[in-house]
Each structure stands twice: as structure tokens, then as C-alpha cells.
Amino acid sequence: MRIDIEELRVSYAGRDVVAGVHLMAAAGEIVGLVGPNGSGKSTVLRTVYRHLRPTAGRVLLDGTDLRTLSPGRTARHVAALPQERAADFELTVHEVVAMGRTPYKRAFAGEDRTDREAVAGALAAVGMAGRGALRFSTLSGGERQRVLLARAFAQDPDVLVLDEPTNHLDVRHQVELLALLRDRARTTVISLHDLNAAASLCDRLHVLHAGRLVASGPPRAVLTPELLAEVFGVRAAVTEHPLTGDPLIAFDHRWAPDRPPARDRS
Numbered sequence: 001m002r003i004d005i006e007e008l009r010v011s012y013a014g015r016d017v018v019a020g021v022h023l024m025a026a027a028g029e030i031v032g033l034v035g036p037n038g039s040g041k042s043t044v045l046r047t048v049y050r051h052l053r054p055t056a057g058r059v060l061l062d063g064t065d066l067r068t069l070s071p072g073r074t075a076r077h078v079a080a081l082p083q084e085r086a087a088d089f090e091l092t093v094h095e096v097v098a099m100g101r102t103p104y105k106r107a108f109a110g111e112d113r114t115d116r117e118a119v120a121g122a123l124a125a126v127g128m129a130g131r132g133a134l135r136f137s138t139l140s141g142g143e144r145q146r147v148l149l150a151r152a153f154a155q156d157p158d159v160l161v162l163d164e165p166t167n168h169l170d171v172r173h174q175v176e177l178l179a180l181l182r183d184r185a186r187t188t189v190i191s192l193h194d195l196n197a198a199a200s201l202c203d204r205l206h207v208l209h210a211g212r213l214v215a216s217g218p219p220r221a222v223l224t225p226e227l228l229a230e231v232f233g234v235r236a237a238v239t240e241h242p243l244t245g246d247p248l249i250a251f252d253h254r255w256a257p258d259r260p261p262a263r264d265r266s
């Protein structure tokens with residue numbers, strides 16, 4: 001399914017935190033939102049999974065305004081890994097993932113075979129097979145993140161909305177997650193702080209700065225040293241990844257705005 005975000009504006013107490021955001025994710029496309037802390041990435045994503053109502057503008061799902069759909073109908077199409085995490089602490093891993101099946105169930109209906117298979121398949125996909133009986137509260141941060149991702153997968157959505165899904169994940173699980181998202185080939189709108197991961201995963205990137213879109217396009221076109229300096233305030237070289245050919249951003253971790261570049265210091 002296709003997502004269109006049209007002239008989105010979100011304000012709090014009269015202050016625009018997102019304004020004029022206009023973007024599209026075609027069916028099966030992976031679209032990334034990147035930007036500094038507080039630039040509005042989560043706010044945009046919240047309007048897509050309906051945690052937040054836009055002050056102005058619309059989010060369309062295959063041309064239909066999300067606000068005209070019931071929450072249940074939306075949930076059959078759109079699944080999210082949000083930044084805000086409900087305290088599902090007394091539940092088991094299986095129970096947390098099974099919550100992803102709720103949109104398909106009649107009230108008070110129990111779990112059927114399709115549900116059980118969906119839960120088991122989702123847990124296997126995130127490397128948590130066989131761990132359904134564990135209490136969610138006993139898991140590490142990265143394991144919890146993977147279980148919550150499994151919940152989104154179990155929902156079998158047409159559109160995945162993922163807010164910083166690689167948070168807490170070790171590097172291997174980060175790489176596995178990116179592979180999983182590529183394989184699923186669902187329409188995906190994802191925010192990522194890791195710009196190299198974004199460059200490798202996303203078909204197109206949108207850069208937010210202070211609530212406004214400042215660049216959009218394929219990662220190679222968007223992630224230039226100039227943009228990285230202007231938007232993120234960092235010094236970086238952009239090269240080609242020797243193994244994959246993806247854009248590879250090498251940050252100058254020694255650089256500071258009030259100091260000369262690393263190679264100029266003796």
C-alpha cells in the first residue's frame with residue numbers, strides 16, 4: 001500500500017514542531033526519515049500510526065485519509081514500532097507478540113492456528129524462536145526491542161512504521177534487522193539515527209531539520225558532506241562502501257566546531 005503525507009503540520013501550544021512536510025512512500029518502498037534530535041521525526045511517524053492527529057494536512061493510505069478509517073481497520077494495514085513503549089511487563093513474550101493479532105480477532109475470541117503460526121513466525125524472524133514463555137520484563141533492552149518488532153510483524157501489515165528500530169540492538173542484530181526489512185518488502189517508513197544504516201536500507205531519504213523537510217531523494221544524492229555539516233553540524237567524508245557500494249559516511253570524531261580539522265592539528 002502507498003502512503004502519502006500531505007502538507008503535514010503538528011503544533012503544540014501554538015508552536016509548529018512539524019510544518020509543510022510532504023512525502024510519499026510507494027507500495028513496497030522503504031523511506032527513511034533522518035534528522036537531528038528534536039527535528040520532528042517521531043512526530044511525523046506518530047501521525048502515520050495515528051498516535052497523533054495532525055494540526056493540518058493529511059496522511060493517506062492508498063488515497064484514503066487515515067482519519068476516515070476505524071482504528072481496527074487502520075491496524076490491519078499499519079503496524080508500528082513506536083518510541084513510546086507501553087509497560088507490558090507482566091506479559092510473556094508470546095502474549096506481547098500475540099497483541100499484534102488483535103486487529104484480526106473478534107471480541108473475546110481465543111488464539112487460532114493462524115495466530116499461533118503468525119506469532120511463532122514473527123518470533124523466529126527476530127531471532128527469538130522458542131522464547132515465548134519468558135516474561136517480557138526479564139529481557140534485555142535489545143531483546144525487548146526485537147519482541148516489539150515481532151509484534152509489528154505478527155500484525156502482518158501492509159505498512160510498517162518504525163521509530164528508531166535499531167535502538168539497543170548489537171551490531172549483528174542491527175544488520176539482521178535491516179536484512180529482514182529488505183526481505184519483507186513492505187511499504188516502510190522508518191526513522192534512523194544511524195545514517196550509514198539509512199543509506200544502505202532506504203530507497204529514499206527525507207531529512208528533517210527543525211520540523212521542516214530540507215532534502216529528499218536517494219541516499220547518495222541526499223547525504224552529502226555539505227548537508228551533514230549544515231543539518232547535523234558534523235564534519236564527514238562520504239565515500240563508497242568497499243563491500244556493498246552503498247554510500248559510506250566517515251565522521252570526523254575528532255572534529256569540534258571550535259577546533260581546526262583533525263588533519264591540520266599537529
Ligand SMILES: Nc1ncnc2c1ncn2[C@@H]1O[C@H](COP(=O)(O)OP(=O)(O)OP(=O)(O)O)[C@@H](O)[C@H]1O
Nearest residue numbers: 012017035036037038039040041042043044191208
Ligand atoms: N507532546 C509534546 N508537547 C510539546 N512538544 C512536543 C511534544 N512532543 C514532541 N514535542 C516537541 O516536538 C519536537 C520534535 O520532537 P520529535 O520527538 O518528533 O523529534 P525527533 O526528531 O523524533 O527527535 P529524536 O531524534 O530526539 O527522537 C521537539 O522539539 C519536541 O520537544
